[in-house]
Amino acid sequence: MQCPIPPQSPPPTPTPTCPQLVHSLSILPAADTGRRLRAQQCQLPAQPGCSLHAAALGRMRHHTIHLFRKGLRLHDNPALLAALQSSEVVYPVYILDRAFMTSVMHIGALRWHFLLQSLEDLRSSLCQLGSCLLVIQGEYESVVRDHVQKWNITQVTLDEEMEPFYKEMEANIRGLGEELGFEVLSLMGHSLYNTQRILELNGGTPPLTYKRFLRILALLGDPEVPVRNLTAEDFQRCSPPELGLAERYGVPLPTDLKIPPESISPWRGGESEGLHRLEQHLADQGWVASFTKPKTIPNSLLPSTTGLSPYFSMGCLSVRSFFYRLSNIYAQAKHHSLPPVSLQGQLLWREFFYTVASATPNFTKMAGNPICLQIRWYEDAERLHRWKTAQTGFPWIDAIMTQLRQEGWIHHLARHAAACFLTRGDLWISWEEGMKVFEELLLDADYSINAGNWMWLSASAFFHQYTRIFCPVRFGRRTDPEGEYIRKYLPILKNFPSKYIYEPWTASEEEQKQAGCIIGRDYPFPMVDHKEASDHNLQLMKQVREEQYRTAQLTRDDADDPMEMKLKRDLSEENLPKTKAARMTEQA
Template sequence: MPNAKPKIVLYWHRTDLRLHDSPALQAALSLNPTTFIPIWTWDPHYVYKSRVGPNRWSFLLESQKTLSNSYSKLNPRQQLWLIREAPQSKDEDAYARERDGVVVKLAEEAGVEVIVKSGRTLFDVDEIVRKNGGKPTMSMAQIQKAVEKIGSGVPERPIDAPTSIPDPLTRDEMDLKGVKHDGGGGGGGMGSESNSGTDMNADHRSTTDKQYAGIMGPGNDFGVPTLEEIGINPAEVQTPHRGGETVALELLAGYIEDEEYIGRFEKPNTSPAAFEPQSTTLLSPHLHFGTLSVRKFWWDVQDVMERRKKEKKSNASIPTNLPGQLLFREMYFAAHAAVGESFCRTYGNPMVRFIDWHLQSKSPEDIAHGEEGGKLYEVDSDEAEVWFLRWKEGRTGFPWIDALMRQLKQEGWIHHLGRHSVACFLTRGGCYVSWERGAEVFEEMLIDHETACNIGNWMWLSCTAFFSQFYRCYSPIAFGKKWDPEGNLIRRYCPELAKFDKKYIYEPWRAPIANQRKWACRVTGDGSSSTNEDGKIYPKPMFDFDERRTICLDAMKNAYHVGLHGNDKELKDGSWRKAFGLDEDGKRPKKKQKT
């Protein structure tokens, strides 16, 4: 009897860096391959054209190493094979969805059978969109109604991890050194020789970028890159949060053991000021990279809640409980899928209200024809630009805001109510700066950055979509005091204020000079320097918050009255300025002084 024809299966990992509950992996192995090659493409688009800081790079690399080791444990000849080249499980990001289509078309033209499975969300988001009439899901009621039509609103049970993995090709057969290599084609870090164009992460690269030295990697072994290979100094990684499937499953198991925590969890009742440990699960980065299956998370929680229900114990309910939080994630993913690429900005987005923010994004056309590496937004106000940069760097002079922004930069994560505080402050509650600027900063710094959720939350907090009660404004003083009257979060992340009495910890500029000297920190300047002749310094507030809140509220009322949206013609022809009473240069008329 002749030997059966070898069956080679190439399995493409991206946002599913795990073995447990992987529908695509199960489908691949069910083909009974004689040769199995699990790969991850080190795509230049994400390397150079997506904002990624050192903390998220580290989390990704740890997750890849864990997965590669897991493959090796099942089969010593196996690993996660990293290809340094462009072109994945089915993905809902706009760029990735477009790329998937190209890859599938090329594969089919080459006679390769392509199997696509969804494993990133509880339900297939395209199906959610169809069940919602082809429209973006804009509320919890809409997402619940849509998923109710898919398996009665209950996701499929998770599947087990495989217990064995077939061999890959031999090392000689896997040798791709002779294959034509584009050399990344993305940006180019410091000293990069193989790339050209814009590198959005160049500021984080302190050494030569070697990651595209060859299609098999610098060691010709398809290995997981090191931070040094991508030009990042490991000392820049400050997050205490570790990546990988092993860590994710251990974290989840620890929470599941605490049935009271799982059953009574309500997101709005968790403290944004808690650290070591934080008040929420911090499983979101694991959901993003797929080191934890969202279906396993859902069902492990659901099983606890069902058990409590049978025991007559109370459970929190949707939307504030844990399943409700996962449904919010589905809502944003489905909205993104329905709108497409324009979901990530105001321009061309039919669902987002247009507000006359400072530092508006340039149109895609202007960016395409603009100077390479130039600003992606208009600086209509030098003052607003300064406010934005001080906000980003955690030196606004408002300790609650600064502590949260410094925590974000150091650790790559802040509590969702902390995100609410800093987002409201930047947009409708202080600076009146475009939410798109804030979303870009979060994209860079968050280890749990998920495009759909990040953009959706910024729209929500800026009251441009999903939420419209713009008069509900977070105070950078009163809100922090509510959760942390002692100011412990501030003392942790703004250590120069550690000795201040709690009476002044949220408003240190009100402390008498004698007390400031006593507590070894003067409140002066703009925070561009951390010391002076008197010792440590902390910046003065960059504006009067009560005054700015009033200005922002009045402007929001006017913007809602004007009633423009992102896809209106006034945005394309520039006539929106006239609708908002701006001059030809986009400047706001100066108010006459009262006499």
């Protein structure tokens, strides 16, 4: 059936819906009403072969599947742009391999919601440009094989990713390409720099300090500039997927995947939401220019950092676009902060871990990891469970873990405190166990950054000032002496006077009754004596380092490396921002 759009160039926007699509929707069962409405919003232009595309077909060559993985956006998407510029027809596809995402990526319920919201937002954006998103469920390679043959595909485009499982996935797709006769094009879009080039400039090995990493970046210069945003004209130059595919391969509902509806984070996924948050933060150019990460507040009820990390992790926002927006603001400011504590410094810290992870075998494990101290951590399932479920008996730590479970996000200093408590600070449990919990619960869980931070904070790699430990009482009290953060996330403790809110076990029995919370019955006693545990663990860490320091592959270029100096600042009580109440407490 010929699509009733007159042959003109460019075609009108928005493009009228083809009657075939409307007909295909009208015969759907009532149970699919939600999907029907979403598919109706996809204003698909003419089918392949419509005279609208005649001129374009003469110039284009490929039938292309563009595989979205983490680059769930239309701005600065070089692989998708390349697909549109080289193809007769482009199928925008996201493969939802539930087994892979559960067993390999360890996606928890909150991140599932965030992902589905991001896919729905991407679907809506593609519809507005005259295309659609096809979410196909199944095993990754099987889906590619089946649809390459079904759609006569000659090219697959995708973002280049650094994780070993994504590298293996790309290698397998390339193998399919050799077998079935299609080309594979992967382009860098999730990082600022080509990590392979950084490794080459460092003699083929990863730089293990931030300071050395910055020296190499100085040789490379600024990152590549972002590619232009995609427009309706880009999609009109090639044909959209066949009619009916938008409905057949819609974004599943959370109930379809048996994801509990109560596990919805206040952070909404998607490129649109990410761009909105980005503009809100960049509007305050003074804050952007003066941002200094250690001076943000760990127990702020609202993020005192940008809070954009979930959107970068999922690829809803482009890190290159953010980098250059920051550069423009810095250029106009009289003074601005510098790496490692500036906003650009945080992006480079992300690149640092990406680079090290890309060339370090077993990066997410202790065994077989050449940069990681080999430590005989305790195996204690009960203690691990109490930490994970906010039952440590230390209100600040439990409030942190409660916020993490409820919202999927916590401040970076809160992450530091929780990680230190689990590992070298108090419980002496392996950083691998904590990494797995964060991987499941964090919206911004990232293979390289998550593992790198856990090694760093457990003093297993990167950071060597192991004598500096977060106190689970004093550190939170410094910035929130009234305990508002604890009262929000642990309402069982909300009626305790401020002097007891961080140590409710020190309140008398009568004071506990007045607060409506008996320690040991309504809220647990502390699971350890912090001073005894931390002193004991310091001795254990000292022994480990004395035994292994000469043989472990730990590199320190300088004693004043910015990575170490940064954590020293994080751990320095004198450097924490002080609230008015905190200053009054000190003066008293």
